[in-house]
Amino acid sequence: MHSPDKIFAITNEAQFTAMALETFQHQYLHNAVYKEFADVRRINPEEVRRLEDIPFLPIEFFKSREVICGSSPPQGIFRSSGTTGMERSRHLVADLGLYRKSFVSGFRLRYGDPADVQFLALMPTPDQAPESSLVYMIRNLMDLSSSPENGFFLASHSGLKARLTQKRPAGKRIMLIGLAYALLDFAAKYSGNYSPLMVVETGGMKGRRQELLREELHEQLCQGYGVEQIHSEYGMTELLSQAWSTGKGLFSAPHWMKVMIRDINDPLSWAAAGVTGGVSIIDLANYNSCSFIETQDLGRISANGEFEVFGRFDAAQARGCSLMI
Numbered sequence: 001m002h003s004p005d006k007i008f009a010i011t012n013e014a015q016f017t018a019m020a021l022e023t024f025q026h027q028y029l030h031n032a033v034y035k036e037f038a039d040v041r042r043i044n045p046e047e048v049r050r051l052e053d054i055p056f057l058p059i060e061f062f063k064s065r066e067v068i069c070g071s072s073p074p075q076g077i078f079r080s081s082g083t084t085g086m087e088r089s090r091h092l093v094a095d096l097g098l099y100r101k102s103f104v105s106g107f108r109l110r111y112g113d114p115a116d117v118q119f120l121a122l123m124p125t126p127d128q129a130p131e132s133s134l135v136y137m138i139r140n141l142m143d144l145s146s147s148p149e150n151g152f153f154l155a156s157h158s159g160l161k162a163r164l165t166q167k168r169p170a171g172k173r174i175m176l177i178g179l180a181y182a183l184l185d186f187a188a189k190y191s192g193n194y195s196p197l198m199v200v201e202t203g204g205m206k207g208r209r210q211e212l213l214r215e216e217l218h219e220q221l222c223q224g225y226g227v228e229q230i231h232s233e234y235g236m237t238e239l240l241s242q243a244w245s246t247g248k249g250l251f252s253a254p255h256w257m258k259v260m261i262r263d264i265n266d267p268l269s270w271a272a273a274g275v276t277g278g279v280s281i282i283d284l285a286n287y288n289s290c291s292f293i294e295t296q297d298l299g300r301i302s303a304n305g306e307f308e309v310f311g312r313f314d315a316a317q318a319r320g321c322s323l324m325i
Contacts, residue, residue, distance in 0.1 A: 004098055004284075004288070005098075006019065007256035007284040008102075008105050008255075010284075016258065016284075017050075019256075019284055020051055020258075020282055021048065021049070021054075023287060024045070024048055024054050025048075026069070027069060027291065027292075031067065031068065031069045031290060033066065033067050034057055034292075037057055037061070038055050043055050051258075051260070051282065052270055054282075056292045056293060056294035057292060057293060057294060059238055059294060059296060062080075062089035062090060062091060062237070062238045063090070064087070066090070067092065067238075067289055067290050068094060068289055069094065069287075069288045069289065074092040074094050075094060076099075077090055077092055078131055078132065078133040079131040081132070081204075089238055091133065091237050091289065093240070094288035094289070098285060099133075099285065100140055102254075103141070103241070103242060104140070106241055106243075106244070109254055109255075111173075111198075111244070114141045114144040115144055115145055116145075116146070117141075117145055117147070117173050117175050118145060118173070118174045118175065119150045119175055120149075120150070120151060120153060120160060120163055120164070120175065121142075121151070121154075121178060122154050122176065122177070122178025122179060122182035122186060123135060123152065123178055123182065123202070133235070133237050134202060137235075137242075138152075138177060147169070147172060151163070157189055157190060160176075160186060164176070164197070165192075165194075173196075174196070175198040177201075177202065177233070178202065180201045180202070180217060181204060183199065183201055183221055183224075183225075184217075184224070187220065187221060187223075187225060188224070191223070192224075193226030194226055194227070195225075195226045195227050197226075199225050199227055200233055201217065201230060201231070202235075203233075203234075218249070228247075229246065230247065231244065231246050231247065232249060234251050234309060238286075238289075239257075239286060240283060240285035240286050240289075241253070241284075241285045241286075243257065243259070249308050250308060251307050251309070252306055256285055257281065257282065257284070257285070258282040259279060259281055260279075260280045260281075260282070261275065261276075261278065261301055261307075262279075262280050262294070264277045264298075271300075273302060273303050274302065274303070276299070277298070277300065278295070278297070278299075279295045279307075279309065280292070280294050281293045296312045296313050297313075298313060
């Protein structure tokens, strides 16, 4: 089997497919939950020769089962956000170093060296949300940044206002990344022209504000911060990789992550490019967990490989980063 680190050297579709098929065999043998699911589906691992043959584990399994390869204790456990009485997903992470390498490498592909970025966050602090994979990622990116002005400002809008209006250090790009509702709340109180600024929304409206279409959300944020485009981050507790959008809700995944769209009426069939359906994700960084996840999101892929996400299936249980608080 390949070393998990080799996924970051993938340069073409053939390499991705080969590593994905190897990862499937590894997880079928060593992940008891995934093997049980594949066996119930009557999947013969010897007949899995294409990505389309691989069974995708419904994301709900992370709420009721321990989805991990082997029996060694995990290095960390991330939990999804949720309200009282709601089941929360648990992602048992065997190798936090692999997670760090995944999100740092993915960030560099889209934005360059995090050392050259000042990070301002509208989300809970690591002390407030120690089980959040998103907060863990942002905290670690801040640690790689050379800026002394990084910080979490969910509880200090006036402090964020001061940071956004102070003299910008030469050569330093500023990224404001936050939960959608928190970005809207700040803009409602301190609307202004903060350009040049990268504003990144990570989703998270349920339970906090009325749901908005992406176009409406981004239009309000553009007006509130004086920027031309709103960036987005697409990730989830059950994954160790993220896709990033630099505008218009069009996401690009790193080389070790792939989005596939299943038919909305037949989850065992795949939709063509441009057709809306259920989002399934291959995340090869999830080597010690499950790399093949059937999400509850609706989306579509364009001909050039970029993808859009439109929200969750109506029957899906509400879960969103806004519920971390």
